[in-house]
Amino acid sequence: MEKKDALSAFAALSQETRLDVLRLLIRAGGEGMSAGDIAAALDVRQNTLSTNLAILTRAGLLHSSREGRSIRYFADMGGLTALLAFLMEDCCGGAPDVCRPVLAALPACCAPAAALSEGNS
Known part of the structure; x- marks a missing residue:
């Protein structure tokens, strides 16, 4: 995005x-x-x-x-996923563990949560 x-x-x-x-x-x-x-x-x-x-x-x-x-x-x-991905891009200067609590707070049923957590594992 x-x-x-x-x-x-x-x-x-x-x-x-x-x-x-x-x-x-x-x-x-x-x-x-x-x-x-x-x-x-x-x-x-x-x-x-x-x-x-x-x-x-x-x-x-x-x-x-x-x-x-x-x-x-x-x-x-798709638009919501792109917006969340934009916000989380280059998460925490290469330390994605810092961002995991944000991703974990998203409901498990949501596609954006799954897509973002896969990208930051």
Whole structure:
């Protein structure tokens, strides 16, 4: 991931609703959620949510799939993995043991955790 892409992701996450959306979709996993369900779960107006979903998608943190008249949104685990890898790049000046507690704190079920821990073993 390039620095400009990481900055875009961090800018997208620097707003409360967008951070809540991403965390909600991470919890939803592979099922994702429709825009209407996200709006209801977070008590956010549809037009406000639409703008925030677009920002997160442009930042590479979400992707979507059309289902008839509805759009289902998912956390983009590839984008999240790239962001975490960017942060952990050249971890601790060649002493990856220092970074292991950070990696160990990630849920075992998450692809980013597995990918990063393999790269730092």
